[in-house]
Amino acid sequence: MQLVQKNILLAITGGIAAYKTPDLVRKLKAEGANVRVILTQSAMHFVSSLSLQAVSGEKVSTDLLNEEAELGMGHIELARWADIMLVAPATANTIAKLSSGFADDLLGTVVLATKAPILVAPAMNQQMWAAKVTHQNCLKLADLGMKLIGPASGEQACGDVGYGRMLEPEELVLEVIKHSSMKDTPKLLKGKRITITAGPTREAIDPVRYISNHSSGKMGYALAETAVKMGAYVTLVSGPVTLKAPKQCNLIKVESAEEMLEAVLNDIDRADFFIACAAVADYRVDNIATQKMKKNKDDALQLKLVQNPDILKTVASLPRPPFTLGFAAETENVVNYARKKLTTKKLNMIAANDVSNPELGFNSEQNALIVLTRENERKLGQASKHSLSLELLKMMETEYRFQNKTNNLQDAVK
Numbered sequence: 001m002q003l004v005q006k007n008i009l010l011a012i013t014g015g016i017a018a019y020k021t022p023d024l025v026r027k028l029k030a031e032g033a034n035v036r037v038i039l040t041q042s043a044m045h046f047v048s049s050l051s052l053q054a055v056s057g058e059k060v061s062t063d064l065l066n067e068e069a070e071l072g073m074g075h076i077e078l079a080r081w082a083d084i085m086l087v088a089p090a091t092a093n094t095i096a097k098l099s100s101g102f103a104d105d106l107l108g109t110v111v112l113a114t115k116a117p118i119l120v121a122p123a124m125n126q127q128m129w130a131a132k133v134t135h136q137n138c139l140k141l142a143d144l145g146m147k148l149i150g151p152a153s154g155e156q157a158c159g160d161v162g163y164g165r166m167l168e169p170e171e172l173v174l175e176v177i178k179h180s181s182m183k184d185t186p187k188l189l190k191g192k193r194i195t196i197t198a199g200p201t202r203e204a205i206d207p208v209r210y211i212s213n214h215s216s217g218k219m220g221y222a223l224a225e226t227a228v229k230m231g232a233y234v235t236l237v238s239g240p241v242t243l244k245a246p247k248q249c250n251l252i253k254v255e256s257a258e259e260m261l262e263a264v265l266n267d268i269d270r271a272d273f274f275i276a277c278a279a280v281a282d283y284r285v286d287n288i289a290t291q292k293m294k295k296n297k298d299d300a301l302q303l304k305l306v307q308n309p310d311i312l313k314t315v316a317s318l319p320r321p322p323f324t325l326g327f328a329a330e331t332e333n334v335v336n337y338a339r340k341k342l343t344t345k346k347l348n349m350i351a352a353n354d355v356s357n358p359e360l361g362f363n364s365e366q367n368a369l370i371v372l373t374r375e376n377e378r379k380l381g382q383a384s385k386h387s388l389s390l391e392l393l394k395m396m397e398t399e400y401r402f403q404n405k406t407n408n409l410q411d412a413v414k
């Protein structure tokens with residue numbers, strides 16, 4: 001339940017994807033949200049206000065010029081009520097109108113009147129999405145501070161294939177969760193410098209092949225995004241992933257563990273915190289072939305692997321190390337192995353990540369962690385990687401202050 005007591009104002013516009021919105025409302029409510037719905041006149045052709053009223057438990061608003069609602073200034077009341085506004089599906093026409101500030105219907109007026117963050121989930125034919133004018137309108141929306149989520153690619157109702165599908169209800173819910181936790185993000189890390197590693201490393205075998213793992217970078221990027229929102233200066237040292245880094249980060253892209261180590265060491269002097277979230281390959285190929293390797297007559301091929309440097313251990317062993325937060329991806333004995341890493345690598349904190357469940361950890365939207373310090377152990381139950389990032393960074397900041405205080409006291413009595 002990650003949206004408890006959050007007021008979500010869902011505006012539904014006239015696209016075929018509107019048929020998915022009763023399910024979206026149900027899923028938002030399952031996360032504890034209060035949901036109210038605005039239904040535009042054309043949306044009413046695709047989904048009934050009665051269904052939406054039944055699933056939301058609230059009267060659905062359809063009209064700007066509704067005498068009863070406007071007695072209480074209905075559009076202003078809705079605009080003030082919302083913690084987050086979600087426009088889904090958002091048609092090309094709606095995007096054009098919102099980008100120009102039209103206020104000729106209830107949706108347009110509420111968008112102008114609300115201070116809540118506005119998420120827009122486009123849904124349209126792939127050719128309409130590709131149109132230059134749609135692109136320009138989307139840029140205008142982003143410039144106005146609205147956040148586009150999606151569209152996804154795939155088969156469309158009209159038979160075309162391409163970008164333009166609305167994100168699925170569960171993906172939209174995750175986006176709402178992400179933005180609602182961001183909205184309330186405390187600025188606990190204001191002015192602090194954090195270096196974060198994320199994603200996998202790739203260890204070359206020859207010019208076209210490599211050894212790697214399933215890390216998507218989602219956990220590390222969520223940490224980076226959240227740390228920025230908490231006021232930190234973030235250097236994100238990232239292995240090869242397909243994610244977009246937050247604009248405010250200093251992004252350093254690397255491929256191999258050795259490159260990652262070099263990038264980290266170049267930055268670490270100024271860091272207050274080091275978070276090692278990357279899934280760094282423990283081994284690399286000893287002699288990387290300079291040309292593409294050929295199949296030979298033998299059935300087997302032997303590669304000699306040598307150990308990679310341990311980036312986290314190297315940082316934690318520096319004469320003046322930053323506060324170090326490691327991750328431990330384990331499939332068994334999760335807490336014991338993590339605790340061993342905490343002590344042998346001399347870390348301040350470690351987040352044990354049980355990756356035996358394919359739904360969590362590597363390349364998933366959600367995760368669950370057990371956070372260990374030398375004295376304490378705390379469970380962070382299954383949640384989106386963004387929500388977990390916020391909890392984890394808050395714990396890291398508290399522990400940083402506590403350990404600093406203890407060190408200062410110890411210095412004073414020496």
Ligand code: PMT
Pocket residue numbers: 197199200214215216217218219220257276277278279280281282308309310311312313325326327328329330341353355361362363364
């Ligand atoms: O990227 P996602 O798809 O979102 O998945 C997230 C994740 C599962 C990769 C992440 O949550 C996670 O658990 N990262 C650590 C993965 C890992 O390599 O764990 P490990 O137990 O092998 O390593 C222990 C720690 O040492 C880690 O902090 C790791 O970054 C660090 N390490 C390991 C080896 C090495 N040569 N250098 C290191 O710095």
